[in-house]
Amino acid sequence: MSSYYLNYLDELESEAIYILREVWAQFQNPVILFSGGKDSITVTHLARKAFYPARIPFPLLHVDTGHNFPETMVFRDDLVNELGVKLIVASVQQSIDTGRVVEEKGKNASRNALQTVTLLDAIEANKIDCAIGGGRRDEEKARAKERFFSHRDDFGQWDPKNQRPELWNLLNGKYFQGEHFRAFPISNWTEMDVWNYIKKEDIAIPSLYFAHEREVLWRNDAWIPKSEFLKIDDNEQVLLKKIRFRTLGDITITGGIESDADTLSKIVEEVAAMRLTERGNRADDKRSETAMEDRKKEGYF
Amino acid sequence: MTEEVIENVLNNQLLRFTTAGSVDDGKSTLIGRLLYDSKSIFEDQLASIENSSKKKGHDHIDLAMFTDGLREEREQGITIDVAYRYFTTPKRKFIIADTPGHIQYTRNMVTGASTANAAIILVDARHGVSEQTRRHSFIASLLQISHVIVCINKMDLVDYSEEVYTKIITAYEELSSKLVVKDIQFIPISALKGDNVVSRSDNMPWYQGRPLLNTLEVLHISSDINKIDARFPVQTVIRPQREGFLDYRGYAGRIASGILRKGDEVTVLPSGFTSRIKSIDTMTGEIPQAYAPMSVTITIEDDIDISRGDMIVRTHNLPEVKQEFDVMLCWLNSKSSVPRAKYTIMHANNEQKAIIKEVVYKIDINTMGRNSGDTVFKMNDIGRVTLRTTKPLMLDTYRQNRVTGSIILVDEGTNETVAAGMVV
Numbered sequence: 001m002s003s004y005y006l007n008y009l010d011e012l013e014s015e016a017i018y019i020l021r022e023v024w025a026q027f028q029n030p031v032i033l034f035s036g037g038k039d040s041i042t043v044t045h046l047a048r049k050a051f052y053p054a055r056i057p058f059p060l061l062h063v064d065t066g067h068n069f070p071e072t073m074v075f076r077d078d079l080v081n082e083l084g085v086k087l088i089v090a091s092v093q094q095s096i097d098t099g100r101v102v103e104e105k106g107k108n109a110s111r112n113a114l115q116t117v118t119l120l121d122a123i124e125a126n127k128i129d130c131a132i133g134g135g136r137r138d139e140e141k142a143r144a145k146e147r148f149f150s151h152r153d154d155f156g157q158w159d160p161k162n163q164r165p166e167l168w169n170l171l172n173g174k175y176f177q178g179e180h181f182r183a184f185p186i187s188n189w190t191e192m193d194v195w196n197y198i199k200k201e202d203i204a205i206p207s208l209y210f211a212h213e214r215e216v217l218w219r220n221d222a223w224i225p226k227s228e229f230l231k232i233d234d235n236e237q238v239l240l241k242k243i244r245f246r247t248l249g250d251i252t253i254t255g256g257i258e259s260d261a262d263t264l265s266k267i268v269e270e271v272a273a274m275r276l277t278e279r280g281n282r283a284d285d286k287r288s289e290t291a292m293e294d295r296k297k298e299g300y301f
Numbered sequence: 302m303t304e305e306v307i308e309n310v311l312n313n314q315l316l317r318f319t320t321a322g323s324v325d326d327g328k329s330t331l332i333g334r335l336l337y338d339s340k341s342i343f344e345d346q347l348a349s350i351e352n353s354s355k356k357k358g359h360d361h362i363d364l365a366m367f368t369d370g371l372r373e374e375r376e377q378g379i380t381i382d383v384a385y386r387y388f389t390t391p392k393r394k395f396i397i398a399d400t401p402g403h404i405q406y407t408r409n410m411v412t413g414a415s416t417a418n419a420a421i422i423l424v425d426a427r428h429g430v431s432e433q434t435r436r437h438s439f440i441a442s443l444l445q446i447s448h449v450i451v452c453i454n455k456m457d458l459v460d461y462s463e464e465v466y467t468k469i470i471t472a473y474e475e476l477s478s479k480l481v482v483k484d485i486q487f488i489p490i491s492a493l494k495g496d497n498v499v500s501r502s503d504n505m506p507w508y509q510g511r512p513l514l515n516t517l518e519v520l521h522i523s524s525d526i527n528k529i530d531a532r533f534p535v536q537t538v539i540r541p542q543r544e545g546f547l548d549y550r551g552y553a554g555r556i557a558s559g560i561l562r563k564g565d566e567v568t569v570l571p572s573g574f575t576s577r578i579k580s581i582d583t584m585t586g587e588i589p590q591a592y593a594p595m596s597v598t599i600t601i602e603d604d605i606d607i608s609r610g611d612m613i614v615r616t617h618n619l620p621e622v623k624q625e626f627d628v629m630l631c632w633l634n635s636k637s638s639v640p641r642a643k644y645t646i647m648h649a650n651n652e653q654k655a656i657i658k659e660v661v662y663k664i665d666i667n668t669m670g671r672n673s674g675d676t677v678f679k680m681n682d683i684g685r686v687t688l689r690t691t692k693p694l695m696l697d698t699y700r701q702n703r704v705t706g707s708i709i710l711v712d713e714g715t716n717e718t719v720a721a722g723m724v725v
Binding site: 004005007008010012015018024049052055137145160161165167168169172175176188192193196274 | 311312313314315343382383384385386387389393394396408409411412415416523526528536537539540541542543545546549551553554555560582583584592594595596598609633645647648650703704707708709711716717718721
């Protein structure tokens with residue numbers, strides 16, 4: 001036993017558990033935003049630890065764009081069964097069908113931005129007052145300014161210039177009718193921390209994160225998986241490659257990297273040597289220099 | 302990295318530090334330099350910064366741009382809020398709370414300093430100790446940051462002169478004699494050129510100390526945590542409605558300070574009932590002891606009514622239970638304080654109502670003098686007040702305990718966090 005001092009990963013875990021318990025204590029109807037990606041899986045695992053031996057007291061909310069990796073959906077349903085938690089699915093397809101949003105057109109069309117409306121509708125319909133996300137401050141420059149408890153006005157909007165100061169570990173989750181909060185328990189984690197933690201805790205993740213053979217095409221500096229939703233140009237060539245994904249978003253915009261990393265140990269080694277940010281393979285962040293900030297102000301994750 | 306190196310890294314500690322500075326003292330450049338030279342910048346980030354630097358007409362990479370986050374900041378070239386940065390070396394993981402240093406941003410500096418183990422204070426070698434240096438040092442002292450590292454920056458612009466450096470140290474030591482800081486170190490650097498930031502500078506052979514990064518890597522922070530006074534604020538009660546755990550009643554929380562062991566005699570405050578710790582539980586099993594800042598769940602021998610906001614402590618070492626107490630208050634909101642108005646006070650997972658009963662004095666942050674005539678707190682004001690709460694709080698002084706000695710005030714009309722206080 002070293003001198004009663006936690007290593008950094010244990011300290012980050014303890015901080016995240018503290019935040020999850022504050023959410024439970026301060027809000028009436030919180031949910032975990034679950035995408036099937038490694039960050040929301042990590043948050044879900046932390047929630048298990050925070051409330052053990054009780055079950056996770058929050059439902060999982062999945063904003064379903066319809067453009068999913070089939071593997072993610074199977075993984076989601078298995079996890080929900082295992083945990084015995086409630087699953088709420090908010091469907092972007094339904095938002096399109098009811099005319100709440102209009103789908104983008106063209107080759108690079110994505111349902112990414114549409115999710116905001118579906119998410120805010122689901123928050124209102126389910127009377128959710130706090131949505132817990134797996135956002136991390138190291139992901140993107142606008143996220144570097146995010147709070148643990150992040151206020152959203154009654155239009156669901158984020159005002160980055162007028163955020164509540166957060167001092168010590170005192171979190172203020174007070175809100176008026178119609179407003180809500182987003183909570184980010186793993187704000188202080190980096191991509192490397194998440195992988196190290198997944199390995200240390202042996203957390204199950206979708207097979208997509210491990211190297212596997214897949215039909216892909218090269219677009220916007222990344223290997224985009226072939227799928228029923230992808231419009232392929234004549235000059236684009238579909239190839240069979242051994243790839244894995246560093247992040248998981250919609251199947252239409254998530255680029256893979258060529259890799260042989262088929263175990264958690266190999267992934268951790270690969271990420272440690274990585275010279276590009278994980279969101280470098282995400283087409284949604286490449287639209288402009290402040291793409292993330294602009295989406296977040298509207299109410300994005 | 303090999304697997305073995307990665308395993309070693311996992312045992313590293315986390316160091317949180319804050320940097321305060323204004324537009325032209327090179328703070329953003331320093332952080333950019335730390336991230337860049339420690340290879341924490343990814344290629345796509347670098348490409349994006351190179352691109353923007355060219356657009357602005359620079360012929361070199363503008364390191365400061367690594368830390369500008371929001372659209373307005375990038376357009377105006379200023380930092381308007383606290384931003385957090387991360388980097389790792391083989392020895393430690395670091396979290397930087399990057400805060401702007403203008404007088405109007407005192408509140409952001411206080412926020413960044415509240416969780417920091419160390420503060421970096423930048424002094425421009427050409428100008429020496431300034432009003433701003435004074436203000437930053439005062440805040441570091443007020444927030445009881447254990448380690449202050451004064452970086453004398455822009456040494457390249459004073460010909461790397463040892464004499465300039467020594468004079469600034471003398472001036473700073475005079476200033477710091479009025480402050481309470483355990484550990485002050487000085488380093489001559491040039492953030493722009495990279496001298497003594499990550500690697501030792503050849504331009505200042507007269508400086509025998511460590512460069513900044515190595516200084517941060519070896520700071521002794523283990524003793525900064527209070528290991529004496531066992532304090533366990535209860536966050537929530539765990540009552541699993543499931544087979545096998547129907548009688549389970551656990552108290553979940555994060556240990557604020559000290560060490561708790563199975564079998565310890567404890568007192569529950571404010572009720573004053575005593576009992577013993579029956580178990581300390583985590584999902585991976587029972588543990589014999591827990592210490593700050595671990596998040597655990599505790600069960601106790603006797604059936605006592607305990608709820609959120611209560612505090613479990615060791616019977617022979619109690620905090621003060623008070624309804625009226627003094628704090629050093631820092632006002633954080635554009636709406637000024639209202640004498641005798643009611644605020645929500647938040648303290649150690651507890652929440653009550655409070656009024657500012659009396660303003661003892663306000664502090665002129667530039668001269669550090671006391672002013673007792675003025676009774677209204679405006680944004681960025683700091684001073685000593687007497688608070689009165691509707692129910693008692695379990696308090697330690699901030700000097701002894703950062704967690705049980707700190708409070709925030711929330712305005713009931715806006716729900717905003719309007720003030721931060723440190724128990725005197």
